[in-house]
Amino acid sequence: MIMKGQHSSVKVGSYTLAMRGCELLRQNGISCSLRKISDPGGKYGCIYSIDVDGDALWPAERILRSSGIMVLP
Amino acid sequence: MIYLDNAATTWPKPRGTAAAIAEVLSSRGANPGRGSYRMAELSSEIVYNCRRRAAEFFGAKAPENVIFTPSCTHSINYVLKGVLSPGDHVIISDMEHNAVTRPVTRLARRGVQFSVARVHEGDPQATVAEFRRCMRVNTKLIFCTHASNVFGIKLPVEEIGQLACRNGILFGIDCAQSAGTAPLDLGRLKADFLCMPAHKGLYGMMGLGMLIINCDRLPETVIEGGTGSLSGVNEQPGFLPDRFESGTLNVPAIAALGVGLDFIGTVGRQRLEEHEMSLIARAYDAIAAMPGCRLYTSRPQPEFHVPLLSFNIDGIPSDEAAARLGERDIAVRAGLHCAGEAHRAMGTQSGGTIRICPSVFTSAAEIDGFLQAVQDIAGEAARRQN
Numbered sequence: 250m251i252m253k254g255q256h257s258s259v260k261v262g263s264y265t266l267a268m269r270g271c272e273l274l275r276q277n278g279i280s281c282s283l284r285k286i287s288d289p290g291g292k293y294g295c296i297y298s299i300d301v302d303g304d305a306l307w308p309a310e311r312i313l314r315s316s317g318i319m320v321l322p
Numbered sequence: 323m324i325y326l327d328n329a330a331t332t333w334p335k336p337r338g339t340a341a342a343i344a345e346v347l348s349s350r351g352a353n354p355g356r357g358s359y360r361m362a363e364l365s366s367e368i369v370y371n372c373r374r375r376a377a378e379f380f381g382a383k384a385p386e387n388v389i390f391t392p393s394c395t396h397s398i399n400y401v402l403k404g405v406l407s408p409g410d411h412v413i414i415s416d417m418e419h420n421a422v423t424r425p426v427t428r429l430a431r432r433g434v435q436f437s438v439a440r441v442h443e444g445d446p447q448a449t450v451a452e453f454r455r456c457m458r459v460n461t462k463l464i465f466c467t468h469a470s471n472v473f474g475i476k477l478p479v480e481e482i483g484q485l486a487c488r489n490g491i492l493f494g495i496d497c498a499q500s501a502g503t504a505p506l507d508l509g510r511l512k513a514d515f516l517c518m519p520a521h522k523g524l525y526g527m528m529g530l531g532m533l534i535i536n537c538d539r540l541p542e543t544v545i546e547g548g549t550g551s552l553s554g555v556n557e558q559p560g561f562l563p564d565r566f567e568s569g570t571l572n573v574p575a576i577a578a579l580g581v582g583l584d585f586i587g588t589v590g591r592q593r594l595e596e597h598e599m600s601l602i603a604r605a606y607d608a609i610a611a612m613p614g615c616r617l618y619t620s621r622p623q624p625e626f627h628v629p630l631l632s633f634n635i636d637g638i639p640s641d642e643a644a645a646r647l648g649e650r651d652i653a654v655r656a657g658l659h660c661a662g663e664a665h666r667a668m669g670t671q672s673g674g675t676i677r678i679c680p681s682v683f684t685s686a687a688e689i690d691g692f693l694q695a696v697q698d699i700a701g702e703a704a705r706r707q708n
Contacts, residue, residue, distance in 0.1 A: 262551045262552050262559060262561055262564070263355065263386075263549070263550070263551035263552075263559070263561065263563075263564050264354070264355040264366050264370070264550065264551070265355075265370060265373065265385060265386045265562075265563055265564070266386060266561065268366075268367075268370045268385075269374075269384060269385055269386060284358060285357075285358040288554060291554060292554060292555070293552045293553075293554050293555060294552055294553030294554025294555065295356075295550060295551055295552065295553040295554075296551065296552065297551075316384075317383075317384065319561055
């Protein structure tokens with residue numbers, strides 16, 4: 250369960266997708282930041298994390314998916 | 323110098339271009355999309371911002387639909403070789419640059435079939451009818467130039483795009499001579515692929531091209547490799563732009579392209595086109611009135627031409643005439659312009675032509691200076707012949 254005030258992250262495959270994702274989220278009033286990470290599961294390697302407030306995780310994922318941005322599991 | 327070789331590459335570049343390149347080299351020179359330190363972020367931002375501006379400029383669906391490539395020729399190869407398989411059929415036009423003709427010729431050796439549609443200058447319906455006549459059940463792609471790099475003749479790409487769309491055929495355009503000058507809006511144009519260089523009408527620098535993808539039927543990759551993304555996966559990423567952007571990007575050239583796009587946005591594409599068309603019409607009218615000079619098209623007009631033209635001076639091979647202009651510090655290009663098919667179509671393959679193309683920086687006085695030189699050279703040639 251994600252608690253309000255905690256940060257959570259949406260993972261995407263590339264810097265370009267992360268940048269566009271952040272732009273879309275900000276346009277929708279969701280504050281966010283991005284950082285490059287290594288996939289903790291080791292499957293994907295270099296990926297990008299879009300960090301949002303915990304309670305914005307599901308809206309953020311929905312916005313990204315509806316804009317054609319592939320969200321990694 | 324009077325520089326009229328802008329069809330080969332625009333020169334000079336807008337103010338701020340050199341500074342943008344220098345800034346990348348001096349303080350933003352990290353590899354974009356790889357590292358997570360500050361300079362890498364700055365470098366990545368340059369790339370993303372330019373990608374977004376290009377997407378807006380051409381009406382692309384999203385920034386990731388803009389692919390940065392090493393050149394327009396690379397972009398064209400990515401489409402032709404990524405879409406076509408043995409047994410497929412492609413239609414090109416008789417105005418193509420070798421950037422299209424040579425890959426298609428190579429593909430034909432591997433079992434791809436192709437047809438060449440004749441272009442009718444100033445008659446869009448006749449040209450579209452030629453493309454329609456070339457269609458077969460196995461036609462997978464129509465790929466043509468937007469405008470001849472030799473004669474400036476425009477192809478009716480909106481109508482050809484509609485024809486392709488109605489028949490479920492992919493449509494790609496070589497925009498080498500039109501991007502930045504002629505209207506190109508993917509919101510209206512039914513094109514799946516736009517290929518273009520950065521260093522011509524977009525006023526960027528050499529070593530950079532763009533492929534703008536406007537469809538879901540993505541070509542197979544021609545180049546695979548490191549993209550800075552999904553590094554743990556051996557398969558090439560399937561998403562845009564990474565699918566087609568293996569290897570380190572040319573960030574200095576991307577920074578320069580960003581300046582070029584801003585410049586066009588400030589001047590206004592239509593204003594820029596009007597300026598260049600007025601100069602090319604001025605040159606056309608004067609050359610048409612000169613004894614001993616030969617033109618190959620009708621008077622340039624924006625609906626049917628981009629602002630460039632070809633001509634010859636009777637009694638002087640095009641290369642010699644260009645050299646004589648060069649002695650007067652006037653830069654033009656002569657010969658076949660890497661477009662043998664176009665010259666064959668127009669009957670100029672034996673000696674080629676002299677080509678001129680102004681840019682937004684060209685003045686009417688420079689065109690007049692060029693015309694005076696042509697008149698002098700034509701006069702000398704006439705006296706020599708008599």
